[in-house]
Amino acid sequence: MDNRGENRTVETDNLSKKRPSSSPERPGIGSKRSCPYPASMYDVNVSKAKEIMTSVDQQLLDQLSNLGKFIEYIRENISKLNTGTAKKTTVGVFGRTGAGKSSLINAILGEKDLLPSGTLCACTSVIIQIEANTTDSNYTAEIEFISKEAWESELNTTILNVLREDAEERDNEVINTAKEKITALYGENGLSMTLENLMKDEHFSEIPEFLSERTKVKEIVCENASDLSDEIACYIQHDDSHPGECYWPVVKCVTIKVPNCKDFLEHIVLVDLPGTGDYNKSRDQMWRSKLRDCSTVWIVSEINRAGSDSDAWKLLASSISDLAQRGECTSISFICTKTDDLNAQDYMRARKLTQDNLQITPEEMCIMHRNEAAKEMMKKNFNQRHTLFKHFNCDDEFLSVYTVSSREFTKENSVLKPEQTEIPKLRDHLKKYNNSHTNDTERHYISGALGILSLIQGSKESNDAMMDEKSELYKNLEKELQKAFDPLVEYCQEIRSSLEELLLKGAKEAEEKCHTIAKKIIEPRIDGRKFGRTLTALCENDGYYRTKAGETGDLNRSLAEPMEQKIAQTFTNFFTVQETENSLLAKIDKFSFIPEVLISKNKKSPVLRHMLKFLQTEEMKLKTELKEKIIKQKKELYNIPSQCIKTTLQQGYRSAAEYSGTGAMRRKQDVLLKLIETSKSTMFQKARREMLDELYETLNFTKEIRTTLKKSMEYALRNANTLPTIDISAELEELKKL
DSSP states (O other): OOSTTSOOOOOOOGGGSOOOTTOTTSOOTTOOOOSOOOOOHHHHHHHHHHHHHHHHHHHHHHTTTTSHHHHHHHHHHHHHHHHOOOOOEEEEEEOOTTSSHHHHHHHHHTOSSSSOTTSSOGGGOOEEEEEEOOSSSOEEEEEEEOOHHHHHHHIIIIIHHHHTOOGGGOOHHHHHHHHHHHHHHHOGGGGGOOHHHHTOGGGGTTOHHHHOSSOOEEEEEESSHHHHHHHHHHHHOOOTTSTTOOOGGGEEEEEEEESSOHHHHTTEEEEEOOBTBOSSHHHHHHHHHHHHHEEEEEEEEETTTGGGOHHHHHHHHHHHHHHTTTSOOOEEEEEEEOTTOSOHHHHHHHHTOOOTTOSSOHHHHHHHHHHHHHHHHHHHHHHHTGGGGTTSOOOTTTEEEEEOOHHHHHSSSOSSOGGGGTHHHHHHHHHHHHHHHHHHHHHHHHHHHHHHHHHHHHHHHOOGGGHHHHHHHHHHHHHHHHHHHHHHHHHHHHHHHHHHHHHHHHHHHHHHHHHHHHHHHHSOSSOHHHHHHHHHHHHHTTTEEEOTTSOEEEHHHHHHHHHHHHHHHHHHHHHOTTOOTTSHHHHHHHOOSOOHHHHHHTTTOHHHHHHHHHHHHHHHHHHHHHHHHHHHHHHHHTTHHHHHHHHHHHHHHHHHHTOOSTTHHHHHHHHHHHHHHHHHHHHHHHHHHHHHHHHHHHTTHHHHHHHHHHHHHIIIIIOOOOOTTOOOHHHHHHHHHO
C-alpha cells in the first residue's frame, strides 16, 4: 500500500498562496493558515462568566459542611450551567454527482483544494461533516468506522448475495456498487473470497481503529487543506487506480475541521447527505438519522438543469416526512451552480438580448439575466408543488434561491464581482444561524449565572424578619403558577384527544388497505425473476428494499402510511419546530408564572428582587430544556407505527428469507401476505396504542414544570439558611455588566 495514511505537513504550491491585497473581497483560496481567529466578544464574555462561577463554586464548597442541601442545590445548578451546551445547527447539502457541491463548499470555506471534485458523491455512501476548527490553525479529519460486526453483516446479508445472483436477476447499479465495495477494500481478488477470508484481520492492518473494540475514530492532522485532502481521499472516494487501498466501505462518517471560519461555522455543521440512501439498511438508517437533524437543507443543482431537475424534487418528496414530522427542518434553499458556464453570444441570440447602453460585458449581462430567470423558475416550481411542503410553515423565509459561481468567485480575473457570485450571500446565510446560536448560548449562560448569584445574594441578605414577605410572595407565585399551568395542561389534553381520534381512524384505514398496499409491493406487475432479488432483500432487511429504478422503500412504512397521513397535518400543527402561534413549542415559550405586577410590587425589596431574578432564570432554563427535549422526542414519536409494524412482522421476514430454489419467491410472498392478513386486526391497534403511550409520556413534561419550579420556589423563599460568610457582590456586578 502507499503512504496515504500518513500525516504530511508540506507547504502549499504557488497556486494556493494568498491573493494580493488588490482583491480583498476574495479571501486567500487555499492559503496556508498561520493562526486561528482571535477570541470573539462571545468567548471573552462567557469565559469571564465561567471564571466567576468557578470562583463562586469554590466558595460554596468551603461552606458545604454547614449548609449541605442548600449548597448542594446551588452547586448542582452551576454544574448544569457548565455542561448545558446547545447542539450545533445542521445544514444538509444534497446534490447529484457533478452538481458542483465540492466547489461550492470549497469557495464558501475560502479553500481551493479541501474537497476534490467528485468527493461528495452518492457512490461512497460516506457521510461527510464539515465544522470549524476553533482551537488551532490545523486542518483535521476524524474518520469514524462502522463496527466489524456491521461490516460482516453487510457482507453476509447483502454484498455477497448480490454477487451470487442469477444473471437475469442482476440489478446493474446494485451489482456495480457491491463490486466497488469489495475491490475498494480487498482488490480484485476479493471478488472470489469467502466471507471467512474477507473478515480476516490482515485485510485491515492499515486501519487498526476499525479492529479496535474501544475506539472507532482515526484522527488525521495537517497544516494545510491540500495535504488533508490527499490523506482522507482513500476514506471518502473510490479510486480504481488503488484497488485494495480504499477504506470508504467501512467508514461511517468523516468529520473535517477547518480553521479560520469561526465567524460563520463555529456553531454550524455542513453535512453532505449522499444520494437518497443506500441499498444497505443500516447505512440508510444512518442517512435518515442525519437527515432528521437538519435545521435547513440546500438542494444543489447546475443552473442549466435547475428548472427540470427531477432528481431534486424526487429527493425532497421521498424525504419530506424525515425533514418535517420526523425532523426539525425549518427552511430549504435551492442553490443553482455553475452560473458562469454559458456561451454569451449563443445566449444573447437565443434570448434576443442586446448590450445597448449597458456598462457591463456580455458575459456578465447574460449570467445575471439567466440567474434572475432561474430564480423565478425555481420559485414558480416551488409554488406549483405547494402540496409537497404543506407540512411546513412556508413563510417568506422558508424558501430561498441562490445562483452561484464558485469558479468566478475564486479566480483572479473574474467576469463577476464577488457579490454577484452569491458566495458571500451564502456565507451570510450561515452567519445568521451561527450568530443566533452564539447569542442564545451567551444569553442563556450569563442569565443563568446571574440567576444563581441572585439566589446566593438574596439568601445572604435575608433575615428572620423577611420570612413573612417571602411567605406572601411564595403564595402569590403559587397561585400564578397554577394560573399559567392550567392552560398548558388543557392544551396538552387537546393534543392527546385530537391525535387519539385521528389514530383510531388511521388504524382502521390501515387495516382496510394493508392487503392492497402489501400486494402492490410484494407482488408487483413486473417480470417475476427480475423481482426476486428485490423481494429477497426485503425479507433479509426486515421490510427495507431497493427497487430496480434505484429507489429505496420500506414495507413497514408503507403499511403505516394511512396512519401517518391521517395524523400528519395535525401532528405538524402541534409539534412544528417553527414555533407557529398554536404550536406546543410556542405555548411553552409563552408560559410564565412571574407577572410584571409581582416584579413591580417587590422591586423595593433587594432580597425579593434577587429571588425573583433567580426564579425568572430558572423558568427560562427550564423552558429551553423542555423545548429541546420535545423536539428530540417528537422525531421518535412519529416513527412508532412503522417500528411497531416491523416488530410484528419481523419473524415473518426471517422465515420468508429462508426459502430458496424453485418456487421460493412464491412461498416468500405467501408467508408475508398471510402474516399481514392474520395480524392486521391487532397490528395497527398495537401501533396506535404504542404511539399514544409515548405521546402521553412526551406530554408529561407539565409535571416536570410544576415540580422543578416548586423546588426552585422552596429554596428561594422558604429556605431558612443564609450565607453570611460568602461575598459575591463584586461577581454579581460583573455579571450584570456582561
